[in-house]
Amino acid sequence: MNSDGSPLVVGIGGTVRADSSSERALRLALAAAADAGARTQLFPGAALAAIPIYSPGSDEHSPEAAALVSAVRAADGLVVASPGYHGSLSGLVKNALDHLEDLNHDTPPYLTDRAVGCIVTASGWQACGTTLVSMRSIVHALRGWPAPLGVTINSSLPVFDSAGACVDDKVRGSLEILGQQVVRFARAFRAGVYAAETS
Secondary structure: OOOOOOOOEEEOOOOOOOOOOOHHHHHHHHHHHOOOOOOOEOOOOOHHOOOOOOOOOOOOOHHHHHHHHHHHHHHHEEEEEOOOOOOOOOOOHHHHHHHHHHOOOOOOOOOOOOOOEEEEEEOOOOHHHHHHHHHHHHHHOOOEEEEEEEEEOOOOOOOOOOOOEEHHHHHHHHHHHHHHHHHHHHHEEEOOOHHHOOO
16 A cells, blocks of 8 residues: 555456457456556556466566566555466466465465456356356465456457447446455455454
8 A cells, every 4th residue: 555545456467469358358447446546557468478487486586577576565456357268267367376476475475465356358158257266266375355246258249349448338337346346445454444354
């Protein structure tokens, strides 16, 4: 949390293809978080593609991986967006999340007390559902709190126009709610609301 009380929300996701549907959705959710008073930082597909494959136990960290870990370490909340590839997350996004193992020895470790908004885009509803379950499971493994709303987008339907604008009011509304939820939970965690309830 910044000195002025504004939380930092870090966005992670997209594909190596510029302006993919998952990256467009991620940008919309981050814009909603910014409108709710958050500072935001984006790691799109192009940035994730520069991160080497995670090597467990390695002490060597590329500048790209170090930048991601540093940003997440400072974050009050996250939004993660992945395409659904063969029923689960893309290797690109999963590799980025694997690098968060570097937060293992932080106090508190991993994503403790941080809300994580989950977004999935896939060419079909089945892959949307299975990928969202996988993403939530990964967030739980990292001790984060998946936001109550998980947004799934069937990219085989007309959702974004050629300029990247969302033409589906329900999808746009859901992404806005997701961004707002992450900010609201970030503020609550920092205020000790949930710590007081669960202690």
